[in-house]
Amino acid sequence: xxxxxxxxxxxxxxxxxxxxxxxxxxxxxxxxxxxxxxxxxxxxxxxxxxxxxxxxxxxxxxxxxxxxxxxxxxxxxxxxxxxxxxxxxxxxxxxxxxxxxxxxxxxxxxxxxxxxxxxx
Numbered sequence: 001x002x003x004x005x006x007x008x009x010x011x012x013x014x015x016x017x018x019x020x021x022x023x024x025x026x027x028x029x030x031x032x033x034x035x036x037x038x039x040x041x042x043x044x045x046x047x048x049x050x051x052x053x054x055x056x057x058x059x060x061x062x063x064x065x066x067x068x069x070x071x072x073x074x075x076x077x078x079x080x081x082x083x084x085x086x087x088x089x090x091x092x093x094x095x096x097x098x099x100x101x102x103x104x105x106x107x108x109x110x111x112x113x114x115x116x117x118x119x120x
Contacts (some may be wrong), residue, residue, distance in 0.1 A: 002026050002048070003046040005030075005048070005076075006025050006028060006030050006049075007049065009052065010056055014030045026035050034059075035057050044095075046076050050079045053080055080093035080100070
């Protein structure tokens with residue numbers, strides 16, 4: 001079963017993502033912060049990562065860069081989520097190594113659409 005890591009300090013957001021992901025027959029692991037998420041990736045790289053763009057323990061853009069430097073770090077699909085939608089912010093996420101950008105709050109259809117190929 002494919003694994004999705006959600007890195008978000010909001011328990012509510014993690015719960016929403018969990019419900020969407022489990023409904024797609026994907027497994028999910030959760031981290032409250034970038035440091036914990038990075039440790040999880042170093043231990044076992046997930047197939048996709050949904051990361052909050054406003055975490056404070058580490059710059060989320062640095063988290064994405066560091067994931068990409070890990071063994072198999074080029075493997076996961078990284079979805080960068082943010083409440084900011086300016087072009088500079090989105091471009092920064094993509095330059096850091098994110099594959100996709102998603103605005104918060106997002107819908108079930110938006111997240112499912114970004115993860116749909118994983119369940120196949």
